[in-house]
């Protein structure tokens with residue numbers, strides 16, 4: 397048997413985790429021969445709920461699940477972690493400004509970044525889901541200098557999946573026919589779902605869907621605002637599809653990317669080939685050889701339409717980074 401992969405999950409008593417943890421424990425994420433140890437991070441407020449989650453995981457008799465433990469101190473929970481999935485965050489309340497949210501959640505990610513730095517494996521891969529996820533990931537990264545900056549991700553895979561779904565529905569094809577979809581930028585309404593480089597059945601999506609008006613004026617805002625629409629309809633933010641997309645994001649790093657394709661993940665812009673300001677966490681097209689690392693895919697066509705919108709998302713993230721400079725030491 398292989399050594400268990402140690403996966404720490406924050407917000408483990410929350411809605412997304414309630415779907416994700418069972419996928420991980422079943423072996424569908426890290427592979428059917430890879431044992432897992434789950435370390436669940438919560439707070440005083442969620443301690444009882446966490447115990448309940450751990451009981452459900454144990455009662456499921458997953459053969460690959462070697463350990464479930466719970467804790468409320470990241471310095472305990474992150475010990476020797478191979479992966480940290482940072483899902484817990486304070487949701488935006490009525491009347492709360494984005495800056496307030498950045499500040500409150502920032503404090504959580506300073507503490508967790510420091511704990512990762514102190515006790516996680518230096519190779520630990522970190523995926524931040526809790527919003528505002530790009531800037532939370534930046535804060536964690538800057539507080540964890542012992543970890544490679546390339547180990548930090550913020551989740552934009554849900555946005556990619558949403559874009560693939562809408563392109564497939566419009567073209568009348570199966571989802572897996574849609575490839576090479578990039579989400580550029582921030583996981584916010586400034587994100588840029590890239591239909592210019594997307595492909596459907598190996599052809600340019602713009603040739604298959606010969607309707608620029610729809611791509612620019614319907615598809616793009618639909619993806620940018622789909623999270624908000626779901627909250628309006630469902631009364632809470634997406635949980636099951638988010639968990640699926642986190643599983644997809646991890647699988648994309650632990651299995652080789654199919655030839656010619658790529659996936660979206662928000663990563664540190666240091667040394668990026670698109671001239672995006674360095675030192676922020678920005679969603680870009682990436683490939684992996686399956687060992688948990690990635691490379692940014694170079695050479696995508698950036699036309700004026702894309703460039704203008706990518707710039708807006710870059711400006712938004714640069715402003716967010718300035719707002720939290722006291723938390724990142726920059």
Ligand code: NDP
Nearest residue numbers: 407409410411412438439442484485486525526527551554
């Ligand atoms: P939940 O409301 O279920 O909460 C998850 C956990 O966050 C809770 O268990 C709690 O953990 C912690 N939390 C809740 N309220 C507070 C608070 N006031 N202060 C501090 N921590 C708090 O959320 P979901 O699981 O539905 O979503 C988790 C995060 O993921 C949110 O930030 C959401 O915006 C984000 N998200 C990101 C997506 C993406 O694509 N990047 C998509 C969908 C959601 P505890 O008490 O144990 O600390």
